[in-house]
Amino acid sequence: MKLKLLSILVAATAATNAFAKDTQTWDITSELGAIITSGNTETTTLKGGIKALHNLENWNNEYKVDGIYKEDEVENDTGAKETQRTNEKYSLSAQGNYKLNEDHAHLYIYGSYVSDYFGAYRNEAVISAGYGQRFIDRADMWLNAEIGPGYKYFEFPEGSVNEDGIPNAGETDSEVIALGKLDYNWQISDNAKFTQLVSIEYGETNTKTRSETALLAKINGSLQMKVAYNITNNSEVADDKDSTDTETSLTLVYSF
Numbered sequence: 001m002k003l004k005l006l007s008i009l010v011a012a013t014a015a016t017n018a019f020a021k022d023t024q025t026w027d028i029t030s031e032l033g034a035i036i037t038s039g040n041t042e043t044t045t046l047k048g049g050i051k052a053l054h055n056l057e058n059w060n061n062e063y064k065v066d067g068i069y070k071e072d073e074v075e076n077d078t079g080a081k082e083t084q085r086t087n088e089k090y091s092l093s094a095q096g097n098y099k100l101n102e103d104h105a106h107l108y109i110y111g112s113y114v115s116d117y118f119g120a121y122r123n124e125a126v127i128s129a130g131y132g133q134r135f136i137d138r139a140d141m142w143l144n145a146e147i148g149p150g151y152k153y154f155e156f157p158e159g160s161v162n163e164d165g166i167p168n169a170g171e172t173d174s175e176v177i178a179l180g181k182l183d184y185n186w187q188i189s190d191n192a193k194f195t196q197l198v199s200i201e202y203g204e205t206n207t208k209t210r211s212e213t214a215l216l217a218k219i220n221g222s223l224q225m226k227v228a229y230n231i232t233n234n235s236e237v238a239d240d241k242d243s244t245d246t247e248t249s250l251t252l253v254y255s256f
Contacts, residue, residue, distance in 0.1 A: 027053040031226065033251030042073035042083070047249055060097040060106070066090070088117040097132060104134030108146055120234040120241050123155040126201065128179040140187040150179045152203055160238040177203040191218040207235040216253060224253040
């Protein structure tokens with residue numbers, strides 16, 4: 001599985017490279033990282049993603065695909081060592097921003113899908129539309145904010161139970177949500193950039209908050225090193241799940 005995932009990410013990177021050379025309105029970056037240890041402890045972690053920005057006269061569009069896979073060597077009940085998958089998550093999203101006449105304002109439509117084998121929900125799909133505004137617009141810094149109503153469809157994970165204590169793993173539900181997002185970028189220097197992304201999906205069943213804090217350092221004209229810290233919090237989770245997941249990653253980012 002890990003080799004298959006890595007092959008898909010490498011192939012996608014090559015494909016986007018070829019595609020980007022033939023277009024002038026696309027800004028594409030690919031991200032890839034891998035940690036493999038052996039000896040007393042054996043672990044394998046693969047993380048990758050592709051982000052594409054499509055800039056048009058009236059629209060700014062963003063497309064993202066991300067994935068992470070992790071397996072660890074653990075000791076089972078008999079004392080023997082075995083390899084177990086401990087994290088596997090894939091997500092994709094698309095957003096279209098329609099530029100308004102006023103400066104730095106837009107209307108947006110957003111859709112996302114997440115498949116998480118170890119998360120608070122097994123699958124999640126969100127669609128939202130609303131208004132966005134740029135509050136800081138400088139050569140080295142900008143801050144965007146967005147807010148709007150949305151609709152969320154989700155599947156309960158293994159081990160989940162409903163309010164009556166009855167198992168509901170695999171069952172699905174949906175609700176109307178309110179979605180808000182803050183996106184901050186600071187170009188510290190020619191070779192360093194800081195980013196902060198915070199999003200909230202507020203619903204009656206669950207409120208999901210996500211944060212990514214990242215620092216990017218340029219290695220050469222197209223290659224950067226990225227250190228990121230991600231936090232995902234769900235207000236309502238199954239009894240055997242933690243409400244907060246964190247992830248620290250070190251990846252290479254290539255811009256086309």
